[in-house]
Amino acid sequence: MTCKDFVTLFEYNRWANDCVLTAAAKLHDEQFTRNLSNSFPSVRDTLVHMMGAEWVWLQRWKGISPGALLAPSEFADFAALRARWTELMREQMNFINHLTEAALEQEISYINFKGQNWRYPLARMLQHVVNHSTYHRGQVATMLRQLGATPVSTDFLLFFDQAR
Template sequence: MTALRNHLCTMARYHAWATRKLLDEHVAQLPEADYRRDCGLFFKSLHGTLNHLLVGDALLWFPRLAEGVSPKIKLDMEAEPDRPRLRQRLLDAVAVWEPFVAHLSGERLAGELHYTTTQGVPTSLPYAATLAHALNHGTHHRGQITAALTMMGHPSPEIDLVWMLQAERRQQEQQQA
């Protein structure tokens, strides 16, 4: 289980890194009109998509995985209308994953997650695979945001996992020098 836990910790670290990089280096510079513009995403705007990420991370998957509760929420709800507060809540939401994953037991990772879907259907899924989904969910929507930024003529974020791994390697090498 150590290899699986290490991999999931890497994915949690990546989730936080990519979210911070996207928000601070790209979304922060956007004019309000572009930020709120309906650009054809599933949740319409960048704001809507970021709200969905907050709902998924903080209000749905973390409570399911960490607390064993099944919140009754809508996936398209606007959890935070205020842009600066949404940014902070997103950063807070992604920051809890790595410490949480690092302390999961092998037994829990090998077990099942029992929860009720947002449609009210009781469900059981493999815990580790469902945790991987929760951590990877942001990748999908950050990709949508990246495409929307590019379509609007803004620079495309370089937020692939390998970029984080390379930055970490450089940092390790600098600390050893």
């Protein structure tokens, strides 16, 4: 994949995350934090995990190895989560927009949460982040249905249709 491909992929990721956030914004506070017995208990917890993972990977790309993900308790309500994620998406796109082809091939080392050293090419890490978020957006769609809310479609091709 080229730098241009990654810009498109992360523009899609930002759009899809925003679609899910818009749907989640319609939930009442109780629905937002209700335990639905999923991989992460609630819509809030799943969204915080997604955002936290995107934040952790952005830090790793910058040479920083955070010791932990963000905690759901840091986000008392939806507005706090959305504000933090909006800023993160801005930072993430700034990073992506300044990539070079050489940077994509560069191997980046980091220390995971278990203290283990890992090393991958930046391009693989970028692909991983979008794939990870796609997986959890599917979980949020199911959770929204369980709450009687309407999930949104975040298909990759729909992104292109709506961008026209």
